[in-house]
Amino acid sequence: MVAFALVMISFYLLGSVAVIASILVIAQRNPIYSVLLLIASFGALSGLYVLLDAPFAAAIQIIVYAGAIMVLFLFVVMLLNAPHEDTEHDLRVHPLMRVGPMGFGVVLSLVLVAELVVALSAGREPGSFSGGSTSSVAAIGRALFTEYQFAFEVTSILILVAMVGAVVLAKKESR
Amino acid sequence: MPSLSHYLVLSAILFSIGTAGVFVRRNLITILLSIEIMLNAVNLSFVAFGRALGTADGQIIVFFVMTVAAAEAAVGLAIVIGLFRHRESLNPDMFTSLKW
Numbered sequence: 001m002v003a004f005a006l007v008m009i010s011f012y013l014l015g016s017v018a019v020i021a022s023i024l025v026i027a028q029r030n031p032i033y034s035v036l037l038l039i040a041s042f043g044a045l046s047g048l049y050v051l052l053d054a055p056f057a058a059a060i061q062i063i064v065y066a067g068a069i070m071v072l073f074l075f076v077v078m079l080l081n082a083p084h085e086d087t088e089h090d091l092r093v094h095p096l097m098r099v100g101p102m103g104f105g106v107v108l109s110l111v112l113v114a115e116l117v118v119a120l121s122a123g124r125e126p127g128s129f130s131g132g133s134t135s136s137v138a139a140i141g142r143a144l145f146t147e148y149q150f151a152f153e154v155t156s157i158l159i160l161v162a163m164v165g166a167v168v169l170a171k172k173e174s175r
Numbered sequence: 176m177p178s179l180s181h182y183l184v185l186s187a188i189l190f191s192i193g194t195a196g197v198f199v200r201r202n203l204i205t206i207l208l209s210i211e212i213m214l215n216a217v218n219l220s221f222v223a224f225g226r227a228l229g230t231a232d233g234q235i236i237v238f239f240v241m242t243v244a245a246a247e248a249a250v251g252l253a254i255v256i257g258l259f260r261h262r263e264s265l266n267p268d269m270f271t272s273l274k275w
Contacts, residue, residue, distance in 0.1 A: 011177040015185045022212050026196035031204045052226045057234045069248050076252045080259050105198020109191040116187035140231045155242045162246030169253035
């Protein structure tokens, strides 16, 4: 009973950290803070994966996402030396407080949240998770190299294409 | 214990935050970060569904989504660098040459 309550408390704790950090990501003027807050959000998500009995997803969330992709973002933010958002007309207006089509975007996403919550609560409650976990890392590795082998190999080609494409796109034009 | 619906509602909230970021922000890097938030919300629902069904497939899909996200981030940031070199700006409103 105590263990169940502990899981519930950690779910709400990690979930609120993820939501608050994500809101702050899109509320920051300075992209460096946005990237760092997104790393915090990914850390909370990794904790949620642990609660979901998915240690493999939790590990690659930290190693690949927070460790590799976010460092790439951080490199580019620091490289471009344009940390602040272009608010040429009014510097005092917060990026989330501007009127016009952007206000429409906020309203649209609020409607999306409301719709999803209603749709999810209207459906049949699946209740708590049942059954033992089958998500050991060994099982994932076995499935990845047998059942999903083709997709796995195609992924390597995707990475290669992305690498070559990034080099070609970011190369200085020589005329 | 949190149920599947708990995780799906959390995933919906995170996805909507990402959507709002894409709509609201006028900074190419923040827009890419919002897309990452959306991808992670989808990952969370994949893992929750995989746990509910008792299979490891959810985590395998997460692996592939992360690979695609890495490729997307690399190419997207290369495009951002190229655009910044042309216009000295990250505001998407500056890049309207293809607009009719």
